[in-house]
Amino acid sequence: MLCTFSRVVGNKQWLFETHSSRVIHGSVTGLRCIHARATEFLQNNNQDWTDSQKTIREAITKICSRFPEEYWVIRDETKEFPHELHKALAQDGWLGICMPTKYGGSNLGIAEAAVMMQTISESGGGMTAASSVHMNIFGLEPVVKFGTHEQKQQWLVPLIAGKEKACFGVTEPNTGLDTLRLQSYARRDGDHYVLSGQKIWISTAQNAQKILILVRTTPLNEVKKPSHGLSLFYTDIDPSVVEITEIPKMGRAAVDSNSLFFDNWRVPAWHLIGQENEGFKMILHGMNAERILIAAEALGLGYAALRRAAIYANERRVFGQLIGKNQAIQHPLADSWMKLEAARLVVYHAARLYDQGHTGGEYANAAKYLAAEAAFESCERAILVHGGMGYAREYHVERYLREVFIPRIAPVSRDMICNYIGERILGLPKSY
Ligand SMILES: Cc1cc2nc3c(=O)[nH]c(=O)nc-3n(C[C@H](O)[C@H](O)[C@H](O)COP(=O)(O)OP(=O)(O)OC[C@H]3O[C@@H](n4cnc5c(N)ncnc54)[C@H](O)[C@@H]3O)c2cc1C
Secondary structure, X not given: XXXXXXXXXXOEEEEEEEEOOEEEXXXXXXXXXXXXXXXXXXXXXXXXXXXHHHHHHHHHHHHHOOOOHHHHHHHHHHOOOOHHHHHHHHHOOHHHOOOOHHHOOOOOOHHXXXXXXXXXXXXXXXXXHHHHHHHHHHOOHHHHXXXXXXXXXXXXXXXXXXXXXXXXXXXXXXXXXXXXXXOOEEEEEOOEEEEEEEEEEEEOOOXXXXXXXXXXXXXXXXXXXXXOOEEEEEEEOOOOOEEEEEOOXXXXXXXXXXXXXXXXXXXXXXXXXXXXXXXXHHHHHHHHHHHHHHHHHHHHHHHHHHHHXXXXXXXXXXXXXXXXXXXXXXXXXXXHHHHHHHHHHHHHHHHHHHHOOOOOOHHHHHHHHHHHHHHHHHHXXXXXXXXXXXXXXXXXXXXXXXXXXXXXXXXXXXXXXXXXXXXXXXXXXXXX
16 A cells, blocks of 8 residues: 655655555655665665664664765865764764773674764765764774773773874875885884874874874884884874875865875874884784775765665656666666675675684775775766766765775775785785
8 A cells, every 4th residue: 555654864854655664765845866665765674784783773874864965065065074973973972883891982893883884874975974983983993902001091082082083194105005115204212203204195184183103113124024113103193293285186075185294293102002113013903994894885885876876767757758667777776786785795794704803804805895896886877877967966976976986996906905815815926
């Protein structure tokens, strides 16, 4: 039996039509966009998710529904950091999802954090929304694992409470993906280290008070292996010494990306995490987690694009019929759903393994690769399904496409993932 009902999503009243218990389509009064079926707004029916994952999905959905797509369009235009989302997540304790309870966190796993990040992105906030909290979720993993009690107390508590934001400084302009050859240097001077060098692409540096930064403390020619001699610091970004220049870019305008230049930057010695020269080992602990979370964020964008594409295809009439009736429209979308679901299974498999203590990178890398590619294809197809309207801001899919390049490029490229799988899993020779 067909019936209609209304529901508030974001700050709008939505009208839905249902068949039995299933939503078949819904529409915002006066607008053409609708939420429906497998494209139902942030559905929570994945059979493979645990109760705790479903609870997180529901809670994050509630928060995100206060930030409708219009909010993200405005942020994209004004380039203002989405402090409101950061604050809302902090207020309800979500920034500490993976942090120890002793310091205000919830001590849940990456499998739960992945649901949170997928949902944030899938709500329509995309990489802008996800990146505004991304670093705070997993980034301080080296502090959690290797920091002293004093460091955790001083650093984790304000981060979880949303009073401080952190950024992550690894990439350098001259060395790129060849992290082990990075050139920024720190020398010990009494109870301080003195840092000099540069970083590039550092997300949120304009808005963060703190930075987790990887620099060399022993020259490359004095170490047995290039992975030795790097050290990790968590410290205040001192704008009087650190020159921060924003990089104009393609998408995610509201979350800044920056070049950092610093010379004679005095950092208290107690800001060193763990042992001097052991920084790379420590940073590896966070890398698999980051790949899984980025993969989940990519998935979110892929599903958001698919949702919009299916809704539009079920509504737009050309040649006297719905465009979704054409298999040239319908089949690529079906194909994208299957690819996103396949990627999703790998993402949550990788997350479960990580939470069980698996340290290998094969599934985390595969998850990042597969999710980013499936999401990219879904975003591209969503534009094509919308025809000319795919190019208009109004339908959001052009914003999704601009943002979905990020998980394809960062934190590691597709090529480097293939190198990893080729060498580590297939036993093929290293090519570089
Ligand atoms: C929006 C955005 C946000 C980011 N945020 C941060 C951040 O917060 N902190 C941070 O530290 N970094 C950040 N990054 C940096 C990001 O991690 C790097 O851009 C990424 O790791 C690639 O490095 P690169 O740009 O120097 O590419 P390069 O190393 O110059 O590589 C260029 C191309 O060459 C290919 N290539 C290089 N070597 C090989 C090889 N041996 N085999 C096959 N292909 C190869 C790469 O795959 C790539 O396609 C961000 C980047 C972006 C775009």
